[in-house]
Amino acid sequence: MEIDWKRAWYFISQILSILGFTFFGLLVSYSVALFAGQQYFKCDTDHIESMLNNPSLEPAVAMFLRFFQMLTNFGTFGIPVIIYLIVYKYPVFSTLRLNKGISFLQIIGTLIFAVAAIFGMSLLSEFNHWLPLPESVNEAAQRMDETQEKLISGMMFMPSSVHLLANLIVVGLVAAISEELMFRGLLQPFFKNWTHNIHLGIIISAAIFSAIHFDLSNFIPRMAIGIAFGYLFYWSGSLWVTILAHFLNNSIEVLIYYYKDNSWCNYFLEVKYMPVMWGIGAMAVIGGVMFLFYKKHKASLPQA
Numbered sequence: 001m002e003i004d005w006k007r008a009w010y011f012i013s014q015i016l017s018i019l020g021f022t023f024f025g026l027l028v029s030y031s032v033a034l035f036a037g038q039q040y041f042k043c044d045t046d047h048i049e050s051m052l053n054n055p056s057l058e059p060a061v062a063m064f065l066r067f068f069q070m071l072t073n074f075g076t077f078g079i080p081v082i083i084y085l086i087v088y089k090y091p092v093f094s095t096l097r098l099n100k101g102i103s104f105l106q107i108i109g110t111l112i113f114a115v116a117a118i119f120g121m122s123l124l125s126e127f128n129h130w131l132p133l134p135e136s137v138n139e140a141a142q143r144m145d146e147t148q149e150k151l152i153s154g155m156m157f158m159p160s161s162v163h164l165l166a167n168l169i170v171v172g173l174v175a176a177i178s179e180e181l182m183f184r185g186l187l188q189p190f191f192k193n194w195t196h197n198i199h200l201g202i203i204i205s206a207a208i209f210s211a212i213h214f215d216l217s218n219f220i221p222r223m224a225i226g227i228a229f230g231y232l233f234y235w236s237g238s239l240w241v242t243i244l245a246h247f248l249n250n251s252i253e254v255l256i257y258y259y260k261d262n263s264w265c266n267y268f269l270e271v272k273y274m275p276v277m278w279g280i281g282a283m284a285v286i287g288g289v290m291f292l293f294y295k296k297h298k299a300s301l302p303q304a
Contacts, residue, residue: 011194017088018186021080029075033068040064062157066170069155073170078178081186096185100238109289110241113232114248116285117225118256123279124221131220141216148215156257167254176246183209183226184233184242202230225249231290235297 085092093099102110133141155171158164183205192201206226210219229242236242 021084025080026076029071033071065155066166070170070174074178077182081181097239102240110245113289116282117249119278119282121221124224125218128220145217158258164258168251171254172247172251176243180243180246185239235293
């Protein structure tokens with residue numbers, strides 16, 4: 001089979017451009033966050049990096065972590081997408097499918113999906129831990145887990161409703177918007193066009209979405225929900241659906257941490273075993289919601 005080198009080079013140049021904008025955005029947002037942290041905390045870079053690596057459970061540190069996360073997340077994923085589209089003269093709203101709204105029934109379905117996803121991801125997380133992996137990979141995963149746990153503990157320190165609101169904005173809203181702009185809005189159609197296969201486009205973008213979280217112990221559940229987001233986006237034709245799903249999923253986790261003294265919420269944080277039937281039931285609910293989105297999409301297609 002003859003290779004279309006002109007087409008291949010076009011896609012390679014585009015992915016290199018996306019990577020370039022992304023790394024530049026990360027560098028700028030990281031630098032701005034460090035500078036702002038120095039001004040706010042009146043301390044040097046080493047102290048700030050120490051707070052990032054070993055955050056203490058203090059209100060001021062928690063707020064700084066959220067501020068740092070907000071800037072770097074939006075600077076790495078959200079803003080580079082907008083810049084890329086403007087530079088290459090793509091219409092921003094229509095390219096990202098932000099020009100199509102979301103119906104009331106889609107909102108209800110997305111809410112049900114997000115709640116069920118908490119249980120489904122817990123089951124997949126257990127499966128992820130059961131996978132036999134080389135010792136070196138297990139050690140790397142354990143180190144990542146320890147780093148993630150420290151950062152999460154620092155950010156999820158919420159002594160008041162103000163901290164809860166801050167986390168809902170940063171962990172819920174900002175992460176949902178910026179990551180959906182990048183992975184579903186830009187990369188999914190990009191890989192779909194490259195491979196001429198929507199399913200490959202969804203799977204590749206979901207795999208990258210999971211990988212950038214640097215959490216090997218939850219790679220499978222995060223990739224699974226990335227795939228689910230991908231199909232919701234494809235079948236609904238609106239990025240607002242996956243932004244809402246992502247926001248609700250993250251926000252539910254934030255609320256679980258905030259109400260951790262409640263027995264049900266504490267279960268998700270402290271109990272390591274998820275009853276299999278809970279997970280299977282959640283998967284069935286997720287499948288049902290996604291089937292309804294699929295049926296709606298199929299009904300909207302022109303009849304042969």
